[in-house]
Amino acid sequence: MDKNQAIGLVLISVMLIVYMTFFSPEPPKEQPKPKATPTATVTPAQSASAGPVDSVAQAQQRAALGAFGNIASGTAQKTVLENKNLKITLDSKGGLIDEVILKKYKTWDQKPLILFDQEGSSTDISFRTQDNRVIKLSDLYFQAQLLKTVNSKQGQAQVLVYHAELAPNQYIEQVYTLPADSYLVDYKLNFSGLNGLVANAPLQFTWNDRLKRVEFDLNQNRERSRLNYMTAEESFDNIAGSADEPEVATVEEPLKWVSNKQNFFSAAIIADNAFSKGSFKASFSSVDTTEVKTLSTQLQIPAQDVLTGKGNFNFYFGPNDYQILKTLPADFQKNIDLGWGIFxxxxxxxxxxxxxxxxxxxxxxxxxxxxxxxxxxxxxxxxxxxxxxxxxxxxxxxxxxxxxxxxxxxxxxxxxxxxxxxxxxxxxxxxxxxxxxxxxxxxxxxxxxxxxxxxxxxxEPFLWAHDLSTYDVFARLPFTIPFYGSHISMFTLLMTLSTILYTWSNNQMTTIQGPMKFYSYLMPVMIMFVVNSFAAxxxxxxxxxxxxxxxxxxxxxxxxxxxxxxxxxxxxxxxNKDKKPGGFQKRLQDAMKAAAEREAQQKSPGEAPKKRKR
Known part of the structure; x- marks a missing residue:
């Protein structure tokens, strides 16, 4: 460092010391914290403030939302609806469901069974305005009012009303009703006085759901997880997806319900009227052991339904219990695969x-x-x-x-x-x-x-099986046998041995000989490989x-x-000495006789074909 550089550094240091001593700004005085105003009608679970300062980004967002900009800021507040079956957390930002816990069930590792949360699941509704803007409910803030023990058609219920007012007699209202003993949540969406603002175009309901692993056997859970849907004409269908290959479907006709169905639980939305159309996607990664599948749904809601007070729906969050599902509308029990036709x-x-x-x-x-x-x-x-x-x-x-x-x-x-x-x-x-x-x-x-x-x-445990709904593990193998697995299911082994013994007993009373007799013993062994990972x-x-x-x-x-x-x-x-055979036996004998005659003709030498004269 030369002389000039040293002098420059000393002068800069002196100037900084003088500035900090005589011209530095005073520290801000501590403002008294405002007292929290208790709300009698809303029970907040946790709050996340959007901040009192009107940022430039917020101003731009409100401007982008046009007439709906004045309800695009506020304080996000969580509210809980709860009965003996469900604990549902909702957010005033968007007025949407944030989390659903099934209180009567646990995951395979005895953790709370969260069927829906913001980490892996989300719903939203968007609509188009007359000036061609796209508005999402998740961009809007609602005022919440929780009404407890209200009489409904299902008995006592909790009611949560989300209200966002644009102007006098112009508002968006969402109403959630949870009966005291139900897995069904009634949901109403009402656009009151907004005919001049909202375009007569379908609203878009979007649901993305990353199904969490809640069962011991991930493969079985994946095999039985589906995105099910029912049309208004009572046509049932589903998509499942395969390893690393998404499956998509588009339905151009009205739909009654859509269900994200796992092995034993479903999360679904059911329309009182109908969704006008829908598109679906199911996918999963074969290497991801934390996620069962990702199910994506887009449904169109007729604008006139929500503009005329007919936007009525139900959410179902609960078990795939036949006794419960058969009470729900539009053949909702088809979420349980009980087999085809007569089965x-x-x-x-x-x-x-x-x-x-x-x-x-x-x-x-x-x-x-x-x-x-x-x-x-x-x-x-x-x-x-x-x-x-x-x-x-x-x-x-x-x-x-x-x-x-x-x-x-x-x-x-x-x-x-x-x-x-x-x-x-x-x-x-x-x-x-x-x-x-x-x-x-x-x-x-x-x-x-x-x-x-x-x-x-x-x-449900029994003997050495810890869970009768999945395979029992009597012993672990240090290696994996193709098609069999790396475990020994004792119930499957007992089933196989008893089947072989039963086959041996039957063979003593039949005339089966040769390869068929061998195959009769081989079949139970082959079945053992198939069912080793089936339910105990x-x-x-x-x-x-x-x-x-x-x-x-x-x-x-x-x-x-x-x-x-x-x-x-x-x-x-x-x-029957002189009686001629009839019925099935006669047809069988005739068929055998005809086959014998054909074989005899093939064995006997025939006449050489004559050549044509030219």
Missing amino acids: AWVNKLIVIPVFNFLEKYFTNYGIIIILLVVFIKLLLTPLTYKSYLSMAKMKVLKPEIDAIKEKHPDDMQKTQQETMKLYSTMGVNPMSGCIPMVLQIPILFALLNFFPNSIELRQ GLSFYYFVSNIVTFIQQAIIRRFVDDNKIRAKLEENKIK
């Missing part, structure tokens, strides 16, 4: 009523499943008896069938023809054992839908069902005498 009716008319009846008297759901098995098995006893009787007849005829096979070891068609002739002579219908099994299929498939969707089993309640049901079937057959065996069956078949043989 859904079996669940509605048989399985669910019996299950709910047993719940009144038993609290242990393992016991309830056992009793449900016993009831269904007793209901199917006539079919089980008929099926066993058919197998007993086949067992009695086994020596004759084996003799036919030895007589024609290399001629399958001849063996089949003579076997069918034997059945006809003895008065045995080989299909009679299959028909009872086919008639039991609707119940089988109905239960495949019932157990994974039964919220009653959620977080389902595996336990089938295990108990196999055990009860063994007991049934042991009892039936006491009433079925092979000697009496043989005597009856011999009587039929004499009676």
Whole structure:
């Protein structure tokens, strides 16, 4: 540093000291804090002030909102509506829902079950003005008035009124009504005196929802999460999305409701009239273990509905409980996948009523499943008896069938023809054992839908299973087996072993030989790989069902005498000696005969085709 630089630095330092000593501004005097003004009608949960200073950004925003600019500033204040089922927090900025907690349920790791919050979920409504501006409710501030214990059509209710006044007799009003015992929140949107300001164009309702992980099995939760919607013409549909591949849908016809449905819970909006149209998107990332799916909805609300006091809707935040959902309008119970066609009716008319009846008297759901098995098995006893009787007849005829096979070891068609002739002579219908099994299929498939969707089993323990609604983990494997997983489900293993034992017992009474016999044992093992990650309640049901079937057959065996069956078949043989087969057996024999003739023609040498003369 040279001499001139040193002198310059000294002079600058002296000037700073003189300025700070004689000319520095006085510190501002501490202003007394204003006393909080208590509000008798609003219960604030927390406040976030927009600030008393009218910033340039706020001024620009108010200018951009035109006639609605004078309600674009204020103080955001949270208000809580609460009953025994729900705790709903709302924000006066926008008058929108901020958070929803289901009070009766917990997440898989025993944390509060937050179905909706501002971190992952948001709703908004936008509309267009006559001067072609787009206004969002989230840009506006409302005054809140909370009215407690008001009589409504659902009984006692809490009512929250959000009011934003532009001018005398010109205002936007939002009214939320929460009955004392409900998961349904009534919502009314009213634009009063705004016909000259609001354009006659549909309002846009937007809902973005990042479904939080609330269940133990993330994969199962994803598989059963959907964006469901119902049209005004009662046409139900949904989108689900796949790993890293979004799925979109656009519906150009009126819609009644839209539901963000998880495995056991739904958040939905239902219109009293209808939304004019909608567009939807479902997506998820395969590597994100904190989020189930992201569901996005855009719905159009007819402007005349909100301008004429008909903007009435309902929000549903609650469990996918069939007894609750069936009371809601427009087939809202279709949020629960009870199966297709006859399978859904079996669940509605048989399985669910019996299950709910047993719940009144038993609290242990393992016991309830056992009793449900016993009831269904007793209901199917006539079919089980008929099926066993058919197998007993086949067992009695086994020596004759084996003799036919030895007589024609290399001629399958001849063996089949003579076997069918034997059945006809003895008065045995080989299909009679299959028909009872086919008639039991609707119940089988109905239960495949019932157990994974039964919220009653959620977080209900039994024996070593901590939760009957998901797979039980009896032991963890140090590696992952393809299609099987990295855990051993003991209920699935017991189900598989009992199925193999049941198959072995049945094979002693049938004439199945060769590859078919091998496949009958292979099938239970293959099923084990499929259901290892299914609900423990389902595996336990089938295990108990196999055990009860063994007991049934042991009892039936006491009433079925092979000697009496043989005597009856011999009587039929004499009676049917000259009788020609008819019905199904005749058609089957004719088909076999025709196939044999075609095969004989193919084997016999034919005449060479003659050449055409040129």
